[in-house]
Amino acid sequence: MAIDMVDIRQKFQEKQYKLTPQRRIILEAFVDHQDEHLSAEDVHTIVRQHSSEIGLATVYRTLELFSELDVLQKMDFGDGRSRYEINEKTTPHHHHHLICLACNKVKEFEDDLLETLETVISRKSNFTIVDHQVKFYGYCEECQKKREISE
Known part of the structure; x- marks a missing residue:
């Protein structure tokens, strides 16, 4: 970009x-x-x-x-x-983030799977949603392998 x-x-x-x-x-x-x-x-x-x-x-x-x-x-x-x-102005929503709890690496996840949920929430609550952020916490592939080895 x-x-x-x-x-x-x-x-x-x-x-x-x-x-x-x-x-x-x-x-x-x-x-x-x-x-x-x-x-x-x-x-x-x-x-x-x-x-x-x-x-x-x-x-x-x-x-x-x-x-x-x-x-x-x-x-x-x-x-x-x-x-x-x-700050990306080309997309209506920001991408989501995958955050590793072990090494603190942050990876972007581009698929916006929440558009349907936003529509439902907006209709039910009469609330205009303009954006959202989602953060997923877990372990990246490298840290998962390290955890398997140490167990």
Whole structure:
């Protein structure tokens, strides 16, 4: 997925922010790691390879700003660290996440099996649903194998 830089620049201009070189480097970390759900620490490790002067506090502030501007989606997977990914505007619903309880790996699950349930809930409760998030907790394939070996 490509990031629409025109859209991002417009969001920054509307709120009177600048897309500084540091913010651009942090954004590039997400472009280069699109299949990952990055924490601030993950982003800091990545950007330090390109620009050693970017501190962790700058990363935290930038991620919060990107989240406020809807450039990134901020997620909580229950491990005490916020994670971020590029906010996809192309789909009406966000994908779901499979979260490994052993290694904390997060995998995306694209099938939206809840559309029928949403329709039923919406009709019965007279409530307009605009989105949902589902998180499944369990053990990834690698951790399942490790658990089998240790038992």
